[in-house]
Amino acid sequence: MGSNKGVGLVFLGLVVGFFGVGRAQLSATFYDTTCPNVISIVRNVVQQAAQSDARIGASLIRLHFHDCFVDGCDGSLLLDSTSTIDSEKDAFPNQASARGFPVVDDIKTALESQCSGVVSCADILAIASEVAVVLAGGPEWSVLLGRRDGTTANRAGANSNLPGPRDGLSNITRMFSNQGLDTTDVVALSGAHTFGRAQCQFFNDRLYNFNSTGAQDSSMDSAYVTSLRGSCTNSTDDTTLFDLDPTTADGFDNNYYTNLQSNRGLLQSDQELFSIDGATVPIVQSFASSQSTFFDSFVNSIIKMGNISPLTGTSGEIRSNCRRVNGGQIQK
Numbered sequence: 420m421g422s423n424k425g426v427g428l429v430f431l432g433l434v435v436g437f438f439g440v441g442r443a444q445l446s447a448t449f450y451d452t453t454c455p456n457v458i459s460i461v462r463n464v465v466q467q468a469a470q471s472d473a474r475i476g477a478s479l480i481r482l483h484f485h486d487c488f489v490d491g492c493d494g495s496l497l498l499d500s501t502s503t504i505d506s507e508k509d510a511f512p513n514q515a516s517a518r519g520f521p522v523v524d525d526i527k528t529a530l531e532s533q534c535s536g537v538v539s540c541a542d543i544l545a546i547a548s549e550v551a552v553v554l555a556g557g558p559e560w561s562v563l564l565g566r567r568d569g570t571t572a573n574r575a576g577a578n579s580n581l582p583g584p585r586d587g588l589s590n591i592t593r594m595f596s597n598q599g600l601d602t603t604d605v606v607a608l609s610g611a612h613t614f615g616r617a618q619c620q621f622f623n624d625r626l627y628n629f630n631s632t633g634a635q636d637s638s639m640d641s642a643y644v645t646s647l648r649g650s651c652t653n654s655t656d657d658t659t660l661f662d663l664d665p666t667t668a669d670g671f672d673n674n675y676y677t678n679l680q681s682n683r684g685l686l687q688s689d690q691e692l693f694s695i696d697g698a699t700v701p702i703v704q705s706f707a708s709s710q711s712t713f714f715d716s717f718v719n720s721i722i723k724m725g726n727i728s729p730l731t732g733t734s735g736e737i738r739s740n741c742r743r744v745n746g747g748q749i750q751k
């Protein structure tokens with residue numbers, strides 16, 4: 420009798436384990452019957468956009484990251500402000516920085532015309548990320564799909580959950596760990612800084628007044644400082660862009676890590692992965708010495724990131740316009 424009860428409890432535990440709240444239930448075949456060409460539709464729009472904006476793929480993967488870290492991968496970042504929505508776009512990590520929203524709109528329009536009401540905005544960001552990495556020469560992976568879109572935004576969450584370039588490695592590691600991501604994930608996902616740009620305001624202090632010393636960050640390669648000063652010509656230049664990976668600006672490769680080894684990380688948060696004595700240093704070394712090791716880890720980590728608290732089943736909705744919840748704010 421006692422043992423029967425034990426078996427029953429174990430069985431209940433398994434059932435709860437399988438169907439428990441927050442458990443990702445995404446699948447690579449989710450749209451196989453409802454929107455079989457979803458990947459190529461997204462790819463075509465991203466490719467088209469890349470012809471006039473070499474940076475767009477990088478911008479799109481960053482949107483996926485900034486979406487997933489705030490209440491899970493639910494497309495919340497894409498909502499515009501209304502009387503009831505405080506858009507995450509106006510949070511500090513996003514304002515005048517997160518970009519690519521019109522291309523997300525174009526992707527949504529293309530999908531609505533072929534499979535109306537089927538593909539979520541959250542999934543668009545996940546697919547666009549994979550497409551962007553592949554177009555830039557990086558690894559491919561099967562994107563897990565089936566996320567639904569949230570109906571709320573969380574600006575305060577965007578302000579507190581998203582790391583800044585001066586947050587310090589221990590704080591950044593904590594922010595990742597709050598999302599269920601470990602130190603290897605921090606290093607692998609930071610490798611997305613192998614493409615795209617950053618504005619001077621995010622690293623200017625390292626050139627002119629690091630840590631209020633009135634001098635450069637002494638950990639930074641001096642030729643690199645000279646070249647950066649050529650672009651960010653003074654300490655109040657906020658918006659000039661510099662390549663996150665100047666060796667292969669638009670390519671997805673492991674040069675991000677070899678740059679760190681030669682003290683050419685652009686952001687303080689980049690360089691700290693290699694300059695603060697700790698668990699991240701050997702991981703940087705392994706990615707720098709083997710691109711395939713980096714690619715394998717990156718794929719593993721971005722899938723993990725994409726699994727952060729998705730809405731599935733009948734939760735949330737499939738937005739028809741990524742900027743607005745369905746039925747909300749009807750225009751007259």
Ligand code: HEM
Pocket residue numbers: 474476477478479480481484515516517518582583584585591605608609611612614615616617618619621663686688
């Ligand atoms: C580890 C902590 C991270 C910090 C502190 C950080 C910070 C930043 C900052 C400050 C920028 C420049 C934004 C601008 O100039 O407007 C940037 C750009 C970028 N970030 Fe991160 N980031 C981090 C992690 C990530 C992750 C996990 C990803 C994706 C998986 C990512 C992808 C990118 C990309 C691709 C760009 C270039 C975007 C563009 O050109 O539009 N970052 N990041």
Ligand SMILES: *[C@@H]1O[C@H](CO)[C@@H](O)[C@H](O)[C@H]1NC(C)=O
Pocket residue numbers: 585586587588590
């Ligand atoms: C880490 O975060 C805490 C709390 O916000 C802050 O006081 C501290 O200065 C941060 N450390 C670094 C290195 O940014």
Ligand SMILES: *[C@@H]1O[C@H](CO)[C@@H](O)[C@H](O)[C@H]1NC(C)=O
Pocket residue numbers: 630
């Ligand atoms: C910044 O300056 C403070 C005080 O001089 C020092 O304790 C700290 O280690 C410095 N931080 C860095 C990153 O150099």
Ligand SMILES: *[C@@H]1O[C@H](CO)[C@@H](O)[C@H](O)[C@H]1NC(C)=O
Pocket residue numbers: 652653654655656659
């Ligand atoms: C700083 O640099 C920016 C961008 O190059 C320029 O527009 C601005 O005039 C400069 N400011 C000063 C004080 O030199």
